[in-house]
Amino acid sequence: MNEEIITSGRMNYKIDPQLHIWGWEIPLYLFLGGLAAGILFFAAFYYLKNRDQEMPSAIKTAPLITPLLLIIGLLALFIDLNHKLYFWRLYTTIKLESPMSWGAWTLMVITPVSIIWSATYVRELYPSWDWKFKWLYDLEGFFIKNRKVLAWIMIFFSVILGIYTGILLSAFNARPLWNTSILGPLFLASGLSAGAAYIMMTSVNQLERKLFSQIDLVLIGIELFLIIHMFMGFLASTEVQIEAARLFLGGPYTLPFWTIAVFTGMIVPGILEFLEIRGRRIPAYIPGLLIIIGNISLRFIIVYAGQASRYLY
Amino acid sequence: MKTNRRDFIKISSMGVSSTALIAPMFNWKSGSIETAENPGGSYSRTPTYCEICFWKCAGWAYTNEKGEIWKLEGNQDDPHCKGRLCPRGTGGVGMYYDSDRLKTPLIRKTIAGKQTYVEATWEEALDTVAENLQKVKEKHGAECTALFTHGSGGKFFGDLLNAFGSSNITAPSFAQCRGPRETAFLATFGEIIASPERTDIRDTRCLVLIGSHLGENMHNGQVQEMSEAIDKGATIITVDPRFSTAASKSKYWLPIKPATDLALLLAWAHVIINESWFDREYVERYTYGFEQLKDHVQQYSPEWAYGITTIKPDIIRETAREMAKASPAVIIHPGRHVTWYGDDTQRLRAVAILNALLGSWGRRGGFYYPDRVNLPSYPHPEFPEPKRTWRDAHPGKYNLALEVVSNDICDSTIPAPDRACNFKAWIVNGTNLIYTLPDKKKTLEAIQNLEFMVVIDTMPMEITGYADVVLPECTYLERYDSCRTDQHREASVALRMPAAEPKYNSKPAWWMVKQLAAKMGLEEYFKWNDIEELLSWQLQQAGTSLEEMKRIGVKKFPRAFDDMYFRQGEDVPFNTNTGKIELYSTELAAEGFDPMPVYTAHEEPAPGFYRLNYGRSPAHTFSRTANNPNLTDLMDENVLWVNPKVAREWQLKNGQPVWLENQDGVISEFPIKVRITERIRWDSVYMVHGFGHASKQLSRAYGKGTSDSDLITRVHVDPVMGGTGMRGNFVTFRIEEPEGKEVVA
Amino acid sequence: MRYAMAIDTRKCVGCADCVVACQTENNVPIGYCRDWIVENTTGTYPQLQLEIRSERCNHCANSPCVRCCPTGASHYEDGGIVLVEAGDCIGCGACIASCPYDARYPHPDGYVDKCTFCIHRVRDGQKPACVAVCPTHCLYFGDLDDPESEVSVILKKRKYKTLIPEAGTDPQLYFLT
């Protein structure tokens, strides 16, 4: 028998079975960041490929929501902070080693870019819109002229944002479940897939819908591949990581992870999209919503489960 | 059913306005770098000595600019603590900040047929006490009053009782604690061990702990010295059925079957004598009765003991050899709480005999001769000679008790036709008798038969709920007391002075006694005006002054002679009948007891029952710390240690709450959580004493864990000195919450 | 200068005095702590071993908490002491998540707090509060760069281990075995 007893003031996380540092705010922030990154990536990507006629939704409509997503995300991050009055301290230094720092800076850049991007399309989508001031019209003209530059900035930072949502966690060596290089690509893929799903749902263009359905199918395939890869990695690793993997293989997170995140959020929509491609008519919002649900739950589960995994000593 | 004359009252039930909540316990400064740089700000310090246990470490109370107590630290010059308090002492601040404290005097009144406490002024409360004591004196005689006390204020209340005409002053530290050891050592060496123990652990080469769980028992000096001994490579042998912390530090852990220690001790004596491993010169020069002892122990071979103790004969021999190798720098530790099985004096006699055989008494690394300062009493008239004492209640009993037997006062309070006088009034100062004495039912019966009881306490502990008058004492951090003059290698005096003003409407014991004396016409016995005058005078006599003591806290007095240990070949007179160390006790023989310890078997648990074992946790002292915010932060309830085999049999899970039922059908008032651990035998369960409080006013302690005392209903009284053997109780598990259980209260 | 602490598990009795002393010295609010005790029992009755460790921040020489802090609130002081500058801390919790020893806690005032090696005492020439109070004298503190310091001396004499060396944090708490 091996018995471990810990004596202390009770708020030491070692005496709790799990860390309770991050609640709903961080997974929500990660989800919204990932979703926004996905949408902005596709917008910029297809813009640069000069597809703005075939892809009205991806380039014009869908990005309209991203400023909102990013601002809610930032708000969630802010709510998570315990020392809120010192929030501004985030922007007095750039710490490249700290994902939290460059995440904050990335948002600082991409949020205004997303606003500007959306703004340049507002009058196109809502012709009655009036900017009221002349200088705003001037500014709009300026940005429309430089959309290309904007798109490059957007593509660059949306990839960073997408990866960041995964890296934020995987930088934490201390939590064996997060401590895998696969989390970055996995969260990037899942962010893109959420973005694609959103575009698919909002698109009124048959071709565009079809394209994003295919993209989603590929991304789901990549995600499943990464997940399998991640578990193989854990199980081939140290006792600590095997223990972490057990959270999903018989442990308390098994059911939500496999049924909600993987089955409902990836496999079912994957099949639906496959059927759609084969010609069945399936309302786009069904796989789209499932993917988004899967996405949210993946982040929640990984954030929570990671806090339950720890080094054994 | 007749209603109780003295219902248990929840202190704040009626008439007590809720005194302003002391909202944040401490005024922590909020975040700025000063927190790390200088958490205390500017501060001053005042000397004190600790009241959380009876080691009485001297230390400093640090207060900040606002006069709030910040922290407590040991006094570097203090021989008791060498600058380091134990966790309880360090956490003593919690005693002061505890907002559940008693806040104002209370008087029991019957209002609309319901007994309740009414807040009173000190004047009213003390008048009530004085009147009632006088009434008892007039009706029954002053001898029918008794004082139970455990703590510093006892000195003043003791003087008051003596002046009043009664010498029945008792403390649980005798008959519930170290009594058997003192009687046994007095019978053997003509001297007692006293406190702090005169064990020379610092320089020992072999320390044998028999159920002394140093490390959990945090008696400071001993823990420090044990650690020093470990550093110096001393051998530690621990005899304990439980894998105690000390056991884990030991070269030999002897996991003895409970209640069989005497067999092991006698077998050790057998081996040491038969192998001629004893200190021949010492034994010849100093002891009496060696030949009788030699004959006597022949029956107790290691092979015989194996069958009883489950300790293998070769281990018994090997450990005896270790002790002999270290002799005379060996300590067979006498323990402290030794009232276990009712034959405790005899078991401690065996311990004393082993020490004598190995020549450790009066030798470096064994037992030293302590020194102490005698502070004279402030001049007062002779105390009146009491007409009767507690012994007259049942003549001939417990003649070898060195102090008043607390449980015997309890017995003699319950009326019996053959007794001339029963106790009619109790003064209870700083002892929570409800959980301190075993057999709660009897304690309560005694209390019901009192005409008057006054309780002086700092906390709304259970005992206060039965009082007629409750007097709130301020904590030790807010008051002066008599100086500490306890024994040590070097004599010393330690001062306690207030570090802060008394909170609420609480007062120090000396002040209460001074007022009471005036009200009772006894002022001539207390001629000092206030305690500073008293202490000044006393300290002057000892060659120091109150001023100096305020500055240094502790003053040491170097020994006049180099007499800590016997000198080589020195003839030493011992204060026994024969003038020798008595291996064969003429005194016990004269009283009709076995002159040499004889092994007798003790009852074992019935199937499905487990021996109820209990002990200390380093973070708590009995019940007095159970509500201390700093210490409950470390441990806020006791748990029940259960061996995995037993847990499997009962399908118990870690952390599962269970109720306990003892051999007499008494069920614990509260459930206790199971801790499944290999550290306990399969025939016993273990819990820390001091938990399971029933007083709701203890907001942190109420209902946390279980009280061992409630389950100790069978008491094996030591016929020699009246000690209450408490380890012969057995419990079984109740998985479901019991209905219609027998509640003793 | 390289401050470090050695903890003698053979002497530590797990009394938690170090915890109480730290709480009072550093005004750590009740309910929180900067140090704590781990008691590890292995074996089967009566073949048992017990290891008792007094643990706190390891003041890692390669500390993830400093690396992941977005504001620089967590930083190294002279002698390698890892400190949190409360006024720079936003309370994001990243450092808490990054510490493999769970040595940090969120202070109710919002910032994150942990063991400071009692830098205020050390700079004043005193020992840390936990070291100064320990009744078994089982804690040793000092400068590893000074061969005469009590940690240097004891580490030369005794065998020791660090906790989770595989986490690569280069911890500066040495547990004497």
Ligand SMILES: Nc1nc2c(c(=O)[nH]1)N[C@H]1C(S)=C(S)[C@@H](COP(=O)(O)OP(=O)(O)OC[C@H]3O[C@@H](n4cnc5c(=O)[nH]c(N)nc54)[C@H](O)[C@@H]3O)O[C@H]1N2
């Ligand atoms: N079941 C069981 N019973 C035991 C023991 C056991 O292990 N198990 N141990 C026995 C032993 S060894 C001993 S020594 C005794 C100890 O017995 P006690 O000394 O009676 O133990 P405590 O429960 O600490 O009670 C102390 C009381 O003093 C009060 N008090 C604390 N400080 C002050 C103060 O400054 N002034 C005043 N006036 N009151 C104060 C506390 O609030 C509390 O009510 O218990 C014995 N009884």
Ligand SMILES: Nc1nc2c(c(=O)[nH]1)N[C@H]1C(S)=C(S)[C@@H](COP(=O)(O)OP(=O)(O)OC[C@H]3O[C@@H](n4cnc5c(=O)[nH]c(N)nc54)[C@H](O)[C@@H]3O)O[C@H]1N2
């Ligand atoms: N932290 C802390 N320290 C204290 C106190 C406190 O309240 N808290 N109280 C102080 C006081 S007043 C006293 S009297 C002392 C008491 O402390 P000690 O005299 O050291 O201990 P006991 O309470 O007699 O014994 C407890 C140990 O005896 C073991 N034991 C039980 N049954 C048997 C048996 O049959 N044989 C043997 N060999 N061992 C057995 C238990 O497993 C346990 O380890 O502690 C003092 N120190």
Ligand code: SF4
């Ligand atoms: S041993 Fe601890 S509780 Fe007892 S007097 Fe000393 S510091 Fe106080």
Ligand code: SF4
């Ligand atoms: S104070 Fe010392 S003996 Fe007690 S737990 Fe802390 S390190 Fe161990």
Ligand code: SF4
């Ligand atoms: S122990 Fe944790 S908090 Fe301390 S320096 Fe290392 S990583 Fe940072």
Ligand code: SF4
């Ligand atoms: S909580 Fe404070 S110290 Fe920790 S990483 Fe965030 S800003 Fe840095």
Ligand code: SF4
């Ligand atoms: S070094 Fe100071 S801050 Fe760190 S645990 Fe010890 S007492 Fe607490």
Ligand SMILES: [Mo]
């Ligand atoms: Mo005791």
